[in-house]
Amino acid sequence: MKVLVIGQGGREHALLWKLKQSKDIKELFSAPGNGGTAEIAENVDIKANDLEGLSKFCEDKKIDFTIVGPEAPLAEGIVDLFNKKGLKIFGPTKASAQLEASKVFTKELCESEKIPTAWFKTFNDAQKAKDFVKSKGAPIVIKKDGLAEGKGVIVANTEAEAIDAIDKIVVEKAFGASGNKVIVEECLEGEEASVIVLSDGENIVPLASSQDHKRVFDQDKGANTGGMGAYSPAPVVTDDIFNETISKIIKPTIAGMKKRNTPHKGVLYAGIMITEDGPKLLEYNVRFGDPETQAILPRLDSDLLELIERAMSGSLADFKLKWRKKSCACIVMASGGYPGRYEKGKEITGIEKARELQDVLVFHAGTKLEKTNKILTSGGRVLNVVALGDNIEKAISTAYKACDKIKFDNAHFRKDIGFRAMKQEVL
Numbered sequence: 570m571k572v573l574v575i576g577q578g579g580r581e582h583a584l585l586w587k588l589k590q591s592k593d594i595k596e597l598f599s600a601p602g603n604g605g606t607a608e609i610a611e612n613v614d615i616k617a618n619d620l621e622g623l624s625k626f627c628e629d630k631k632i633d634f635t636i637v638g639p640e641a642p643l644a645e646g647i648v649d650l651f652n653k654k655g656l657k658i659f660g661p662t663k664a665s666a667q668l669e670a671s672k673v674f675t676k677e678l679c680e681s682e683k684i685p686t687a688w689f690k691t692f693n694d695a696q697k698a699k700d701f702v703k704s705k706g707a708p709i710v711i712k713k714d715g716l717a718e719g720k721g722v723i724v725a726n727t728e729a730e731a732i733d734a735i736d737k738i739v740v741e742k743a744f745g746a747s748g749n750k751v752i753v754e755e756c757l758e759g760e761e762a763s764v765i766v767l768s769d770g771e772n773i774v775p776l777a778s779s780q781d782h783k784r785v786f787d788q789d790k791g792a793n794t795g796g797m798g799a800y801s802p803a804p805v806v807t808d809d810i811f812n813e814t815i816s817k818i819i820k821p822t823i824a825g826m827k828k829r830n831t832p833h834k835g836v837l838y839a840g841i842m843i844t845e846d847g848p849k850l851l852e853y854n855v856r857f858g859d860p861e862t863q864a865i866l867p868r869l870d871s872d873l874l875e876l877i878e879r880a881m882s883g884s885l886a887d888f889k890l891k892w893r894k895k896s897c898a899c900i901v902m903a904s905g906g907y908p909g910r911y912e913k914g915k916e917i918t919g920i921e922k923a924r925e926l927q928d929v930l931v932f933h934a935g936t937k938l939e940k941t942n943k944i945l946t947s948g949g950r951v952l953n954v955v956a957l958g959d960n961i962e963k964a965i966s967t968a969y970k971a972c973d974k975i976k977f978d979n980a981h982f983r984k985d986i987g988f989r990a991m992k993q994e995v996l
């Protein structure tokens with residue numbers, strides 16, 4: 570089978586690495602890919618947002634099916650385009666990708682399907698939004714509708730901060746013109762975790778739980794990033810929390826989408842807050858998490874190709890995944906300055922030395938393979954250093970040993986990945 574994976578991050582390298590182990594894979598392609606995907610797949614120089622270019626490539630190369638990594642092509646309707654052309658693709662249609670692309674859509678779905686989430690109100694008018702904030706007080710959360718690469722959410726600790734955020738979204742359009750609508754939302758307290766499932770439109774198969782670390786510096790300080798590290802499973806997601814998330818959040822969503830004639834086929838990733846009243850939905854993504862996927866797939870014993878094929882063909886009912894009884898940690902090594910300005914083109918050394926350690930994998934993100942075979946940095950998040958271990962603590966300590974072998978100028982990584990899980994394991 571010939572499979573194309575769209576995207577260029579660590580998530581896509583991990584997907585390709587796992588697919589490569591399936592006996593039915595003949596050729597793997599990666600568009601546009603990175604320095605690591607080039608080791609196991611053929612990198613094709615087509616950007617993830619070039620929908621026409623990607624579909625033409627699949628027609629010409631007779632690709633059997635395509636997996637989409639990032640959200641933007643899904644929100645743009647890549648699945649609808651491929652379906653129209655009779656090309657097989659794994660992911661939600663544009664209508665169902667609204668679960669990620671429109672926070673208003675998801676909040677309204679939660680309301681009608683009685684899915685636990687923060688209370689909310691949507692406004693087109695800045696003054697009305699501000700009056701509502703004053704009536705509720707702080708802390709309060711202000712969100713822009715539409716995709717904003719994680720920048721459209723402001724957790725305001727004071728009313729003044731909330732009012733400033735409303736002006737930024739509605740008046741200054743600081744996060745893009747799509748931000749006409751603003752959501753004012755209850756500020757939930759608790760611990761965050763990720764529950765990711767695959768759906769065939771009706772049935773679901775859950776992956777193991779995980780937890781991300783969104784802030785750039787230790788102890789969750791500094792700016793929000795795409796994610797600085799992850800581990801799986803997340804001990805805070807007990808069996809009860811997991812089952813409640815599936816039964817009260819995920820299943821009603823899948824049923825609600827089917828009822829609306831926009832069945833959700835693809836990945837559904839629930840970002841949840843574990844509150845005193847149980848898990849509540851913070852947000853949905855309609856794709857695999859990054860870096861969560863890098864910490865989940867190494868634990869998966871089952872065949873990823875079979876899982877995805879079953880999701881595409883509507884035969885996930887009664888399909889159970891097998892997991893290795895190991896924990897997995899992923900540390901993101903980033904370019905100094907990320908998520909702000911950073912330099913590119915720094916030579917990376919030590920990757921092979923890190924990989925020689927037992928139970929260690931290194932997935933590439935922002936890297937480029939030079940003709941000279943040197944690997945250079947080419948993005949903010951550069952590498953994902955991943956390790957398996959008998960428990961979270963062991964996985965994390967091996968991952969950090971591996972990080973110590975890898976060098977590039979101005980490399981930055983968090984030193985406290987997994988601190989919450991370790992607290993939990995000790996308890």
Ligand code: AMP
Pocket residue numbers: 687710719722724754755756757758761783840851852
């Ligand atoms: P989102 O893109 O909606 O997941 O929001 C990004 C981040 O903002 C989340 O990972 C949370 O840390 C935080 N956040 C979003 N909504 C809320 C909320 N209602 N209460 C508290 N924190 C929130």
Ligand code: GLY
Pocket residue numbers: 781795796854857858859860861
């Ligand atoms: N790790 C956060 C995300 O994939 O959106």
